[in-house]
Amino acid sequence: MWRASDFQSVECIQTTARLCTKVQSVSPYQPEQSAQKHWQPAKKDLTTIIDLAGSQQHNKMSQLHIDIAKACIRESPNEACGVIDGSKVIALQNISEEPTESFVISGQDYLKYLPKVIYHSHPKGDYSFSDQDINVAASMELTSYLYVVEEDRIEKYSFPEGVEIFENILGK
Numbered sequence: 001m002w003r004a005s006d007f008q009s010v011e012c013i014q015t016t017a018r019l020c021t022k023v024q025s026v027s028p029y030q031p032e033q034s035a036q037k038h039w040q041p042a043k044k045d046l047t048t049i050i051d052l053a054g055s056q057q058h059n060k061m062s063q064l065h066i067d068i069a070k071a072c073i074r075e076s077p078n079e080a081c082g083v084i085d086g087s088k089v090i091a092l093q094n095i096s097e098e099p100t101e102s103f104v105i106s107g108q109d110y111l112k113y114l115p116k117v118i119y120h121s122h123p124k125g126d127y128s129f130s131d132q133d134i135n136v137a138a139s140m141e142l143t144s145y146l147y148v149v150e151e152d153r154i155e156k157y158s159f160p161e162g163v164e165i166f167e168n169i170l171g172k
Helices: 010-020 056-075 107-113 131-139
Strands: 047-049 081-085 088-092 117-122 143-148 153-158 162-167
Touching: 056 081, 056 088, 056 117, 056 143, 056 153, 081 107, 131 143, 131 153
Parallel strands: 047 162, 117 143
Antiparallel strands: 081 088, 081 117, 143 153, 153 162
């Protein structure tokens, strides 16, 4: 796990984040797997479809999800990215060299917010979290939200819960 104090500069965080996205090793949370395989989430084991209708948590969670979805749609066709501070969605600039295909949060923004929760979008297709998304979140001990724009779906990854799916966020 990395902490901000481990980094000597903003450039170091940016380099580390880029290296993290290229992780080819097994997630530390899947020790039974061979080190020669990529860690891939087992959908049946890690996926939970959430039905919060009627609960107090529903309204709070629903508003957060709506705010994430709207922030992501504003950035289309690029992947949106940002941090979540409590219930506040803070959009950040995607500094990826290919912003329609990936996202990178700058080291400067990372140091500014020291997030425990991040979000990003997949503006095209029906793509769930990539191995890269999961590896980065797990390595940095982050909770990560993904908004799949074309499916109007939010996925939330956290350890040890795995992936939770929330559907029909904006009622499209």
